[in-house]
Amino acid sequence: MSLRTAPASTRVFVTMVLLVLGLGYLLAQVYLYSKEVKPKLDEGHGLVQGVAYTYNGLPTAEPKLLVSLRGSMASTVNPAELAAIKTWIDGGATQDGYTGIVANIIENNCGSCHGASGYPPVVNDFETAVELTAPDTGVDIAKLARMTHIHLLGIPILFFMMGSMFIRTRYSEPLKVVLVILPFAGVIWDIAHWWLTKLEPSAAVGIIIGGVIMGSGFGLQWLLTMIDVWKPYKAPDA
Numbered sequence: 001m002s003l004r005t006a007p008a009s010t011r012v013f014v015t016m017v018l019l020v021l022g023l024g025y026l027l028a029q030v031y032l033y034s035k036e037v038k039p040k041l042d043e044g045h046g047l048v049q050g051v052a053y054t055y056n057g058l059p060t061a062e063p064k065l066l067v068s069l070r071g072s073m074a075s076t077v078n079p080a081e082l083a084a085i086k087t088w089i090d091g092g093a094t095q096d097g098y099t100g101i102v103a104n105i106i107e108n109n110c111g112s113c114h115g116a117s118g119y120p121p122v123v124n125d126f127e128t129a130v131e132l133t134a135p136d137t138g139v140d141i142a143k144l145a146r147m148t149h150i151h152l153l154g155i156p157i158l159f160f161m162m163g164s165m166f167i168r169t170r171y172s173e174p175l176k177v178v179l180v181i182l183p184f185a186g187v188i189w190d191i192a193h194w195w196l197t198k199l200e201p202s203a204a205v206g207i208i209i210g211g212v213i214m215g216s217g218f219g220l221q222w223l224l225t226m227i228d229v230w231k232p233y234k235a236p237d238a
Contacts, residue, residue, distance in 0.1 A: 003168050003229050011229045014165055018229075021162060022222050029215070039072040052204035055197040057138035063089055065123075065132035073110075081105045093133040098126045144198060148191055159183040159218065166221040169228035179224075182217025186210050 003014060040050025058067060066086060069077055077085070081101075088094075088102045098106075103126070111124030122128050139147070163180045190210025196203035 002170050003165065003225070004170055004231060006229075014229055015226065017161070018165070018222060018226055021158065025158070025218060025222075042072045044071070048204050048208065051207050052197055052201035053136070053138065055138045055144070055194055055204065055207075056199075056201045058136040062135065063133045064136045065089070065129065067136055068132075076109045077105060081109065089133050093130050095126050095130075098129065102129075138198065139194075141198075144194060148194065151187065151191055155187050155214075156184060159187070162218060162221050162225075166225045169225055171224060171228070179217055179221050183214050183221075184217075186213030186215075186217060189213060 003011060006014075036054060037047065037050060040053060041047070045053060066082075066089065069082055069085065084101050085105060088097045091097050106129045107124055110129075111118075113119055114121060114123045116122055116124065121132065123132060162183070167176055167180065169176070187210070190207055190213075193203050193206030193210060197207060
């Protein structure tokens with residue numbers, strides 16, 4: 001049965017599913033931009049460079065904490081506070097050195113937003129702060145493996161739902177074949193380049209390409225399905 005000729009209840013049901021899927025996918029992109037892309041842009045990195053740093057780490061030996069406080073979190077400390085934190089780190093980031101002014105800065109300036117129930121990473125005491133004094137080497141292998149299996153097991157379900165509706169439209173078979181393949185190919189390409197970028201930063205451009213492929217395939221399926229559901233149907237002449 002084609003969606004165009006389906007009963008009104010079926011078309012309304014498909015429309016509601018499409019609206020929820022579309023909104024969810026859009027908000028996922030907003031979240032990705034705000035948590036992964038914008039902080040890197042705020043630190044003065046380009047898009048590809050920022051993506052590369054996420055997976056491969058910064059090319060400098062600067063601690064993560066200093067990088068953040070000089071970049072996206074610069075507004076949370078004044079020059080004197082930043083200098084105090086740098087002195088503490090340069091001195092070995094010891095627990096004795098943390099007590100006093102550094103503890104006050106971390107717990108008051110950072111802990112209000114990055115506390116145990118706040119935004120990651122948690123940084124509200126010596127133990128959590130000292131973890132951020134190591135150089136930024138990007139996503140570690142264990143986290144990358146976890147991200148990989150979550151995405152490979154979760155995202156295809158979304159594409160399966162979208163494709164199950166799209167293949168019931170009246171568009172040509174070649175077009176449907178291409179658009180059904182695109183999101184799945186995109187997610188495989190995207191995730192493969194996470195691992196490649198961990199080894200070689202220049203592979204980060206492949207992550208962006210993978211995202212474009214996924215978004216294009218999903219977006220076109222969504223749009224064409226919605227059009228087909230509500231496009232007036234004219235029965236062929238007998």
